[in-house]
Amino acid sequence: MKVVKFVSSVDPSKCNGDKLCERVCPTGAISVVDKEARVDGTKCVACIKCWDRCPSGAIEMVARPEPVVVRTDPETVDQDKVFELCLKAKVLPGQLVCMCTGTLAKEVAAAILQGAKSFEDLSLKTGSRSGCGIYCIGSIQRMFEAAGLKVTSPEDHRMYDMTLNMFDVPADLQEKYPEYYLKEDTEILG
Ligand code: SF4
Numbered sequence: 316m317k318v319v320k321f322v323s324s325v326d327p328s329k330c331n332g333d334k335l336c337e338r339v340c341p342t343g344a345i346s347v348v349d350k351e352a353r354v355d356g357t358k359c360v361a362c363i364k365c366w367d368r369c370p371s372g373a374i375e376m377v378a379r380p381e382p383v384v385v386r387t388d389p390e391t392v393d394q395d396k397v398f399e400l401c402l403k404a405k406v407l408p409g410q411l412v413c414m415c416t417g418t419l420a421k422e423v424a425a426a427i428l429q430g431a432k433s434f435e436d437l438s439l440k441t442g443s444r445s446g447c448g449i450y451c452i453g454s455i456q457r458m459f460e461a462a463g464l465k466v467t468s469p470e471d472h473r474m475y476d477m478t479l480n481m482f483d484v485p486a487d488l489q490e491k492y493p494e495y496y497l498k499e500d501t502e503i504l505g
Pocket residue numbers: 325329330331332333334335336337347351352368369370371372373374
């Protein structure tokens with residue numbers, strides 16, 4: 316969940332059309348047409364990545380007349396299906412997936428069950444991935460895969476790849492390093 320109080324705005328006279336803003340936007344809200352960046356305000360979650368990245372100072376964050384709440388209510392989705400998806404992805408429903416926005420795994424699961432099929436969809440439905448964009452990626456990818464969805468970053472856009480967790484450690488390595496108790500932990504938590 317994220318409360319969005321600002322929206323990105325471009326000064327066309329300063330824009331050089333280099334598309335750097337387009338590449339870092341987590342929701343696909345900004346695109347460059349005819350060498351000029353344009354913002355779809357309905358998709359902007361005010362992450363300020365475009366503002367931060369723009370080399371020309373062409374972007375300004377402007378206060379919205381009213382804040383917009385970006386959220387998927389997990390309670391509106393079949394709870395058994397939310398639990399099932401989390402279980403399959405090996406994340407706990409109440410686990411924090413996006414620390415920057417406080418988005419829990421059950422909200423991500425609900426958004427996927429309600430039709431999110433891409434990273435951009437998910438950011439638009441939950442606000443997740445609009446902070447650092449690093450720590451949430453592993454769990455989000457895991458949850459998409461558990462739902463049978465293959466997600467990829469748009470070509471030439473920035474995205475951190477999936478980070479491994481203990482469930483990804485092969486059995487021979489678990490045996491080789493018994494001092495980390497990975498076998499025991501995966502058995503108990505799995
Ligand atoms: S990063 Fe700045 S200069 Fe480059 S396309 Fe976007 S708004 Fe224009």
